[in-house]
Every structure is written in structure tokens, then in C-alpha cells.
Amino acid sequence: MTISRRSLLQAGVATGTALSFPSVLRSQTTLASTQAVRMVKSGDLGVFDPMISSYYITADHGSAIYDTLFALDSRMTPQPQMVGNWGVSDDKKTYTFVLRDGLGWHDGTPVTAGDCVASIRRWVEVASGGQLIKALATDISKKDDKTFTIALKEPLGLLIEILATLTPPCLFIMREKDANTPSTDPVTANIGSGPFTFNQELARPGASFTYDRNERYVPRREASDGLAGRKVVKVDRVIWDNIADQQTALAALQTGEIDYLESVPMDLLPVLEGNPDIALQVLNQGGFVRYLRINFLQKPFNNLKARHALLYLIDQEAAMRTSSPPEYIKTVTSLFGTKTAYINDENTGWFKKGGDPEKAKELFQEAGYAGEKVVIVQVTNIAWMSNVAQYVAHTLRKIGVNAELNPTDWGAVTARLDNKGSVDEGGWSIYPTADVDFAMGDVLGNPIFLANGDKAWYGWPHNDEYEALYARWATVATLEERQSLAREMQRVWWGFVGSVYLGATTLPVARRASLTGLIGMPVIVPMWNMQKS
Amino acid sequence: MAAYILRRMLSTVAVMAMVGIFVFLLLRLAPGDPAAIIAGDKATPQMIASIREQLGLNDPLPVQFIGWVRDLVGGDFGTSIFAGRPVLELIAQRLEPTLSLSILTIIVSVTMGVSFGILAAWQAGGLLDRILTAFATLGFSVPVFVVGFLAIYLFAIRTQWLPVQGYQPVDDGFGTWLVHMILPTVTLSIPYIAFIARIARASMLEVLSEDYMRTAAAKGASSYSMLFHHALKNAGVPILTVIGLSFAGLVGGVVLTETVFNIPGIGRLVVDAINKRDYPIIQGVLILVSGLYVLINLAVDLSYTLVDPRIRY
Numbered sequence: 080m081t082i083s084r085r086s087l088l089q090a091g092v093a094t095g096t097a098l099s100f101p102s103v104l105r106s107q108t109t110l111a112s113t114q115a116v117r118m119v120k121s122g123d124l125g126v127f128d129p130m131i132s133s134y135y136i137t138a139d140h141g142s143a144i145y146d147t148l149f150a151l152d153s154r155m156t157p158q159p160q161m162v163g164n165w166g167v168s169d170d171k172k173t174y175t176f177v178l179r180d181g182l183g184w185h186d187g188t189p190v191t192a193g194d195c196v197a198s199i200r201r202w203v204e205v206a207s208g209g210q211l212i213k214a215l216a217t218d219i220s221k222k223d224d225k226t227f228t229i230a231l232k233e234p235l236g237l238l239i240e241i242l243a244t245l246t247p248p249c250l251f252i253m254r255e256k257d258a259n260t261p262s263t264d265p266v267t268a269n270i271g272s273g274p275f276t277f278n279q280e281l282a283r284p285g286a287s288f289t290y291d292r293n294e295r296y297v298p299r300r301e302a303s304d305g306l307a308g309r310k311v312v313k314v315d316r317v318i319w320d321n322i323a324d325q326q327t328a329l330a331a332l333q334t335g336e337i338d339y340l341e342s343v344p345m346d347l348l349p350v351l352e353g354n355p356d357i358a359l360q361v362l363n364q365g366g367f368v369r370y371l372r373i374n375f376l377q378k379p380f381n382n383l384k385a386r387h388a389l390l391y392l393i394d395q396e397a398a399m400r401t402s403s404p405p406e407y408i409k410t411v412t413s414l415f416g417t418k419t420a421y422i423n424d425e426n427t428g429w430f431k432k433g434g435d436p437e438k439a440k441e442l443f444q445e446a447g448y449a450g451e452k453v454v455i456v457q458v459t460n461i462a463w464m465s466n467v468a469q470y471v472a473h474t475l476r477k478i479g480v481n482a483e484l485n486p487t488d489w490g491a492v493t494a495r496l497d498n499k500g501s502v503d504e505g506g507w508s509i510y511p512t513a514d515v516d517f518a519m520g521d522v523l524g525n526p527i528f529l530a531n532g533d534k535a536w537y538g539w540p541h542n543d544e545y546e547a548l549y550a551r552w553a554t555v556a557t558l559e560e561r562q563s564l565a566r567e568m569q570r571v572w573w574g575f576v577g578s579v580y581l582g583a584t585t586l587p588v589a590r591r592a593s594l595t596g597l598i599g600m601p602v603i604v605p606m607w608n609m610q611k612s
Numbered sequence: 613m614a615a616y617i618l619r620r621m622l623s624t625v626a627v628m629a630m631v632g633i634f635v636f637l638l639l640r641l642a643p644g645d646p647a648a649i650i651a652g653d654k655a656t657p658q659m660i661a662s663i664r665e666q667l668g669l670n671d672p673l674p675v676q677f678i679g680w681v682r683d684l685v686g687g688d689f690g691t692s693i694f695a696g697r698p699v700l701e702l703i704a705q706r707l708e709p710t711l712s713l714s715i716l717t718i719i720v721s722v723t724m725g726v727s728f729g730i731l732a733a734w735q736a737g738g739l740l741d742r743i744l745t746a747f748a749t750l751g752f753s754v755p756v757f758v759v760g761f762l763a764i765y766l767f768a769i770r771t772q773w774l775p776v777q778g779y780q781p782v783d784d785g786f787g788t789w790l791v792h793m794i795l796p797t798v799t800l801s802i803p804y805i806a807f808i809a810r811i812a813r814a815s816m817l818e819v820l821s822e823d824y825m826r827t828a829a830a831k832g833a834s835s836y837s838m839l840f841h842h843a844l845k846n847a848g849v850p851i852l853t854v855i856g857l858s859f860a861g862l863v864g865g866v867v868l869t870e871t872v873f874n875i876p877g878i879g880r881l882v883v884d885a886i887n888k889r890d891y892p893i894i895q896g897v898l899i900l901v902s903g904l905y906v907l908i909n910l911a912v913d914l915s916y917t918l919v920d921p922r923i924r925y
Contacts, residue, residue: 125694125888126650131659133652205659247652263662265650267696283705284695285884286876322777322874323884330764330776331874460887490889493648497657512653526654536654 115316116594116611118339119328123321124288128265129251130202130258135515135602138247142306142603143290143317144185145251145271148176148195149243150306151600155420155517157243158307160299161190161252161272163225171234178225181297184254185276192221197258199229199242202250204262208241208524209250211553236556237523245306245517245602246524274298274310274607275317288319290606303608305600313596313610332357332589338611339597340589341604345404351589359587361407362599365418365516366585368411369399369467370578372510372527372538377501378451379443380508386576387429388442389509392474394434399582401470402463409583414569417583419520420558421565426573440478450481454502456510457484458492467511467581496537510537516583517601522552522565530577540577616925617910624906631902632684632895636677639891645669646693646889667693680895689899690892692885699896702881709779710877712789713869714862716797721804722855728805729812729851730839736817744809751806760799760872767795777874796873800866804858811854815847822846848919856912863908864901 120139126132129141150160159165163179182190199219203209218230229238242250252258257266269277274296278289292312301308320337322328325344331337333354343351343359351357371389379385399408412430415421453475457468468484475482485507487495500506518525528549532541548568555561572578588604590597596609647663648655664670668679683690689699732744768776774795780788819825820843828842865879878897885893916923 123884125884126652127696131663132650133654205655247654261662261666263659263666265696283876284692284697284702285881286705320778320874323871323880324874326761327764327777327872327874330769331778333769334772334776336776336778487643488887490645490649490887491643493653493660494643494645496653497648497660526656 114314115318116314116339116606116609117318117320117337118606119320119322119331119337119341121341123285123323124319125284126265127267127269130198130248130253131205131262131265133247135247138245138249139603140288141249141251141271142273143275143606144269144273144277145253146182146190146273147243147249147251147306149239151243151245152307153305153600155305155520157239158301158304160307161195165239171236172231174229174231174238175222176227176229179299182272183295183297184272185270185293185295186254187295188254189224190252190272191224191255192227193224194255194258195252196221196227197255198252199250201253201258201260201262202248206244206246206248206250206524207526208237208244208246208521211235211523212238212241233554235553237553241523244521244524245515245600246521247602249602272296274312278316286321290317290319291315303598305598306603306605310605310607312607314606317606329589332591335591338591338594343587343589345402345407345586348404356592357589358592359589360597360599361585361587362597362604363515363601364585364599365416365601366407366409366583367513368416368516368519368583369463369511369513369581371471371581372512372536372578373540373576374506374508374510375532375539375541376499377506377508379446379448379453382446382448383575384442384446385448386579388439388446389579390429390573390576391431391435391442392439392478393471393579393581394432394474395430395580395582396432397434397474398467398470399584401466403584403586407585407587409585411580411583414519414572414577415565416516416519418516421520421522421562423562423566423569425566426570429573434474436474436478443478443480448480452502453480453482453508454485454506455482456492456495456507457486458489458511459486460488463513464511471509471511499539511581515601522549522568527578530572530575538578540575542571542575542577545571545575545577613925617914620906620910620913624903624910627906628899628903632681632899633677635895635898636680637673639889639894640673640676644889646891649888650694684899689896692893693890694888695890699892702893703878703897703900706876706878706881708781709870709875710863710865710879712779712782712793713796713800713866713875713877714859716793717800717804717862718855718859720797720801721808721858724801725805725808726812726844726851728809730816730844732809732813733816733820733843734835734839736813736820741813745813748806748809748813751802752810754802756799756803756866756868757872759802760795760869763795763799764872779875779877796869796875799872800862800869804862807858808851808854812847812851815850816843819843819847845919849916849923852912852915852919856908856915860905860908863904865897 120136122136124136124140126134126137129137146161148161149157152158161178161182162176164177167174184190196219203213215231215233215235216229217232221227253266254270257268260266274293275290276293278291281289292315298309298311303309328340329347332340351359373380373386375381395410396408409417411417412427413422455468455472458464472482472484495507496510498506502508522528526536529535530540530542530545532539545568548564551564555564593612594609598605598608647667647669648660650663651660691698692702695702728744732741735741764776767774775792778792780792782789825842828838865877865882867879867883870877870880882894882897
């Protein structure tokens, strides 16, 4: 067979075209990248209503499409956001708020004081701090279209802090008709007054959600500072892609198909660290504090010495190494986290690097431990929870404790935690969980600080002395006094061991180097200010 | 034939009804509470109880079941607890990616699987047969996600020829759609090619050893005529069965492939719904998929008449 030059040339051109075809098509498939930012968040947005849900991702969604009366700046100080002016009466019992100009809903109607009142009334039914306001309020009502008041039975110095809380559920202002929905009925209208609008048409639950710049949003004049100040959106659109597999998400970030990855698989960090197109950035400097909730109602941890044993047993660095590299780990000895205004060193003598298993074993014996089963809730579809549960079980078994893991998925965990019965009746002994460090300073907003037994959060810790101190928190006027009160609370808390800390982790997010302007705050990753070159 | 089809259609309804009852009860009796998931783990028990009440989950089981059946009969598959949207709308959103992946996979799998099976049978015992058999064994043994991640590494990250993930609707451009489907289709096709090739080979070998094949050869029939006019039709019944079952499995959702390549298909929809205990979606998808499964089986049974004129209903 003779091969002519013509046929060879033709074959060469055809081959070259075929080889380049995918690249040509691939370039055609890339979105107009300067117009949209694609983000992969730490989970799937399953609940849209940020006023009733305690999920951080729902709060993130809320911060995009809704606005808040006050917002925290980078020093965690509340600043007016929707509020233009505000004041408090001489007796410190009546707060008056006047909305700033330019506030409008995505449906084109103006924001009014009635919307704010309805939103506050709905929110106080659900949020811990809000319930304190509800208990103290004699009246929450509007005076005119831009003015509303909150009148209290007695002064509440932390009212503004509570309204500005970042511990979900946060107070996002909704339209009156949405806010008049019972707090048990999730609002899914997604119409807010925030810097982004929610694109319902492009919403693909479980797959992707699209947020468009709200062209009608009027930002404040002050410079952007944390979540406060100007909210200027510098991109046309932000798309939240729900990529369930971390490896796939990482690969998509490497190729530029996404711009931001919130949960970076820690074992794959080295892959990203050498890549000049990708930057690792710690947005939440305080990180997450991980801890164990202990069941006060059942053996063995209804015994104080057994709880002390657990406190001495945990090697925080080892516990945190189950899911974080050492450079992103911190030990935690203060009840109030690592960076809040209330951290202190009161009654922290229990802490020992590496833990103290000998002391723990001794304490279990003193507690009269007789081999009772200790059930540790292991949430298998959240990697760090699963890993740390295994670490705790292993550590307990090494000192002779009959520890058993109870694997469950997130969907079933609350049903398990609700069970106050013994482990043989489906109950539990230890539940590993976490909170953002900010929430460790939000005493009134975070239910983990309660120790009122049956009414407390899971574990149902109970200590009257501590509760008496806790009750004073809302009445204390200055930061210094609260810091002094925090010392006392911490002393008592570690005395009766309301919980056991595992450590803290400051996990970085990964972003394309071309994506800049990310604001670093706890809980929420603001989508305003970021831009893509 | 018409009576047969009618009988099978009626049995489809019966199967869907049984699946519906089973799934309904299983969901309500299994651990997990959508109200608790909505509220989050910091919610008070009172809040969770109120949400349960709001969702109607505290109603007696028979009341919930009758309400659900009544809506179903009226064509209302319910509303997603979390998304607040009709279940049928959410399923419809996921149908195109699933059907795209399924149809492309079955086309590639059948074309290559049947071809490999025929070739392997024709060259039974030879080098080609051994190579194809080894490929089939490997294709069946290596997990889909391993192949998927390797493919992503080679063709997306290293060479950047193809995208890593995602689905683009056909409306956005045929080329865009196709290029996003290449890697998932190839990945998912491998085990199906292996499976179909093995069945095709076994079936063809059985037929090739029949007397009438020897007679055809003695009469001077060409290899092509023997393989495709005489053998393949007679070997077709088991091959069609396998193709039908494969397609039914594909349409039901291939979660691993959808997860690796981030394709928003039916498989991911139902797995996400299970994780969140979104009962209406789980119920809706499983009923529809069970009905589809039965209908595909019916189509396979009817297709036998095309290859074997002795089969009549």
C-alpha cells in the first residue's frame, strides 16, 4: 500500500484537530469566569431558613440574601447595619431604633419597621439569646415605618450584642409576611434585602444554588470591617456547587473549575501547598473548638470522679491529630475557647500535655467504676467526628473502660441524643461535637453554657453554683466585670466538669489565587468584597 | 400480545404499590427525624417537637399513609421537606443528567460489549479471546470510583483535555454537554462492557457449537453471515436480558459515578434525601424507579420476539 504525502498531511491535520478538539470544547465549556465565582461550601444547603436553623451554612446563606440590624466588625463589636440611629432611654429599659435609608426587599418593596418587629418576634422564639429578650421584653413594636422599639422590664446591657450574635440562628431580617410564619415552619421564599438575590430559577437543591448581585442594594458609607460597614459586591454571580466528593472538589479547584473550597481534605494539603495557582487562607482565626458532651444522667458519668477522669485522660494533641495536621491545632484549657474576650487560666491545672491516663485510671477506680458500658456516639458521615470518637474509645479501652462505639449517621444522631435513658435503652454516654470559637464567648447565645439539668443542652449538666453565676451574666454591665465573672464560671465548670475539651483547629480554606478580597470572620464567609481577576 | 401487555402493566401498579407501602413504613420506623435535622443539633426538644407537629409527623401512621396515598393517586408526589418544592419537580430536574449518562453508557456498553463478546467467542481459546476475557475480568473487578479518579487525574488534571466534574444541559450546547459526559460515560461503561461481553461470549459459544452452525459452515456461509445472521440472533435472548437489567440499574441512579463526577442525577438525589430523611423524595423516587424497572423488564420480554420468532405472548 502506498502512502501519499497528501494522505499523510490529511491524516496529520485530522489527528491534530482530534487532539485539540477536547481542549477547544473545554474552553467553550468554561463559564465566563470573570463574571461568576464558584464556591464549594462545607456542606449541602439543606435548610434555607436562617432564623430557625443552627447550621452555619444556613447562616452563610442568610448573610448573602438577608441583612441584619447590627453586624460584628473585625473586633467582634456590634455596629449598626440596617439601623441608622439607635438610642436607649435613661433607665436603660427602652431601646429605639431608626432604620437607615435605602433599604429595600428583592421584590421591590421597601423595608419597614414592621418587618423588623415581626422578624425579632419570630427569632426570639428560637434563639437562646433571643429567649432572654423575650423573657424581659414588655413590648416590641413599631412606632412608624422606620422606627421601632424594644421595651424591657429591666436593663439588658448585652441587648445589642444579642441582636448581632453570630451564633446561629442569627437575627436576619425577613419580610413581615415571611416573619409572621410560625417559627416551626421553615421559610423558603428566600426574598431578603441583602447584597445578593437568590436565583430561584437556577436553584438545584442538592446540586447548586446561584446568588446574583442585588443591583438595588444600597451599602453603608463606612469602610468594610468584618461583617460591618460597606457591603459592596464585586462579582456578578456566585454559585454554590455541592460537590459531595472531596477528591473531586480538590481536582476541580486545581483545574480552575471552582474558585473556592471550604473543606480541604487535610491529608491532601501537601498537594495544594506547592501549587502557585492556589492559596490556603485561614479565614476563621479562632477556628473550631471540639469537645465532648458527657451524659450526666447515666453511669458512669453521673459520678464526678468519672468525669474528672475523662478530663485528665484526653491528650488534646492526639485527639486533634485524628483529623488535622499539627500546624492547625491548638490546645484549649479555657471554657471560653481560644480567642474570645473571656479566655482565662482559672482552674486549668488538670491540663497535661499528652493527657494523664494513669491519673484517669485512678479516678475511675475511685469513682467505683464497675465495667459499665460507655457508649460513644460516632457520626460516621462526618469524618472528624467519626475519627475522634474512635480515638476516645481507644483511649478509654486502654485504661480498662468498657467503651463501645455507636455508629450512626447525622440524620439519626439527634434521635439518639434525645434519649435520656441508659445505654441499654438506647441512650449514650459521650458525644463529640464542636462549635466555632466565637460561640465559646457567646454565653447567652450558646446553649452549651447552660447547666440547669433537664433544660440544658445534651448531656444535661447540672450545677446550682454555676447556674447562679450564669444568671448574673445578663446583668453585668462592663466587659471587665464579665471577664471576672467568666473566671468564676470557669472555675466551677472545670470543678464539676460540664464538658471535656478535645482542642481547637483553625482550618484553612483553599481558593484560586485569582480570587481575592475574602473577609475573615467566624461562622460566615461574606461573599461581598471578594473579586476575581 | 395486547392482553399480555395489559397484564404486565397491571402488575407494574401492584409492584409500585407494594414498594410504596414498604418504603413508607421503613422510613417511619427507621431512626432519624427530619424535624431534628431542620432544626439542627442545638435546637431544644420543644422546637423539634413543634416542627414535627408542623410537618404532620406526629399524626398516626395510618393517617399519614392515607393522606400520602390520596395525594399520590391524584398525581401529587408530595413536597420536599427541605427544599419546599414538589418532589416531581426535583425528580424532573435530575432526569436529564441521569438519562444522559444512562443512555450514553448503554450505547457504548452494548456496542463494545457485544462486539467483544462476539470476537472472543469467534476466536475462542486464542490470544484475542484471552485479552478480552482478561479485560472483562479486570473491568468487572476494579471499582468504578478507582477508574473514575484515575481518569480524572489523567485526562482532567494532567492533560486538561476534559473537565473534572459537573453536568451541562444539552440546551447549553451539544458540545458542552458531550464533553462533560465523556469521562463519566467511559468510567461507568467499563464494568457494563465487561459484564455484557462475558454474557455475549458465553451465549455465542453455546450457539456456535450447535449442529446448524456446522451445517451453515458446510453450506459455505461466510464468517460474517455465520456470526451475525445465524449465531447472534440465537444468542440474543440472554444478551437482551442483561442489557435490559443494566439499563434499569443505570436509570435507577448510579450514585458512585454521580458522586465522583458531580453529576446531579437521581442517585445523588435519593442518597441526599436519605441522609436528610426527606421522606417525600425517597418515597417518590423509589416508587417511580420500581415502576420503571418493571416496565423495562416488560420491554426486554417483548424484545425477545424480535430475535426469536418462536416466542409469542
